[in-house]
Amino acid sequence: MTSVDDLLDLLILDHVSDHTFTGTSKSIGSPQVFGGQVLAQAANAAYRTVKNGRILHSLHAYFLEAGDLNTPIDYKVDILRDGGSFSVRRVTASQKDRIIFIMASSFHKKETGYSHQKAMKSDLKQPEELLSWTDILHQFNDYLPSGLKAFFEVDRPIDFKPTVIANPMERKDLPPFNDVWFKLKGNVDDLDLATKQQILTYISDYNILVSAMNPHASKAHWGNIQSASLDHSMWFFRDFDFKDWLLFSIESPNANAARGFARGNIYTRDGVLIASVAQEGLMRPKN
Template identity: 75%
Template sequence: MTSVQDLLNLLVLEKISDTEFNGDSKTIGSPNVFGGQVLAQALNAASRTITNKRVLHSMHAYFLEAGNLELPITYNVSKVRDGGSFSVRRVTAHQKERTIFILSASFHKKEEGYNHQIQMKTNLNQPEDLMSWTDILNEFGDFLPKSLKAFFSIDRPVEFKPTVIVNPLERNDLPPFSDVWFKLKGDITGLDLATKQQILTYISDYNILISALNPHASKAHWGNTQTASLDHSMWYFRDFDFDDWLLYSMESPNASGARGFARGNIFTRDGKLIASVAQEGLMRPIQK
């Protein structure tokens, strides 16, 4: 995938019935289906059963089994509730006879109310002054570990620019933080809010566990640690556009029991908080 149109072709599911949809998969460099893809596809299925113009405000999901890239994924939607203000949907994802994923999503009618938010960090380099993953590959590809070079070589519809570039050959423990600017590639005009939220959800599964690995970087890395998303929650606050860089600011309060917990906030460049994310992921040292 090289553009937002490729991503939309992946996320917009084939309709089988009013509550059943089918989707395919694209690799992002790992041997299993990318968690962000399943999250976004499940939201696409859920949103297509909403007929009262209510807006997605939160979702909570569990990854039950690794998805097979070669098999289609079937999404079944249960209409749990349509109340006076909120509508709730439950989505179950299957491959053949296996349930690989479940998600609950809540949609809210538009209302006016109180308004506040936390502030975005102000001491970060702007994206124009930073190197993207593509730039890092072109500049340092010959020196990168083989697995990392292969990961950076995958074509993506999103460009990422970390605010700090860590030398993977240095084994130093790092603070449990990570800040990454990101921007879509291609024509982003005419996207409705539901579509933008699905794309944002897809992107939200990138990078977040890095903040949980950082404090253990002297001994833990992607080559000797089994990682996988276990659960994922997201809250959507304000409308936004993809016409400029967005900031994903992440931190990890805890790692224990072979699991790492991380949370993040996503801001527009001018500091508007548009979403918050929380995830716990597997961080299992590989025993040799």
């Protein structure tokens, strides 16, 4: 995938029946289905059953089993509630009658009320000052570990620019933080809010567990741990667009018992908080 059009082709599911949809998968460089893809496809399925113009405001999901990249994923939507202000949907994803994922999502009618938000960090470098993953690959190609090099070589519809680039050859523990600018490739005009939320959901599964790995970087790396997303929650606050860079500012309050927990906020460049994310992931050391 090289542009937003390719990503939308992946995320917009085929209609099977009123409440059932199916989709395919694309690799992001790992042998299993990317969790962000399943999250976003499930959001697409849930949205397709909401007929009253309500907007997704939260989702809460569990990854039950690793998905097979070569097998279609079926999404079944259960309509749990259509109340006066909120609509709730449950989505079950399966492959060959094996449930791999479940998600609850809630949609809210447009209302006005009080407003406040946490401020964005003010001391971060701007995207124009930073290297993208592609830049890192081209500039440090001969020095990158083979696994990281292969990951960076995969074509993606998103540019990522971390504010701090850790030297993978320098084994030292790092602070439990990770700030990454990101921007879609291709024409992003005329995307409605529902579509933008589904794309943002896809992107939200990138980078988040890095912050939980950082404090253990002197010993742990992606080659010597078994890692997987266990659950994922997301809250959507405000409308936005993808025409400029967005910031995913992530922190990890805890890691213990072979699990790491991370949470983050997604901002526009001018500091408007558009969404928050939380995830717990498996961080099991390999023998």
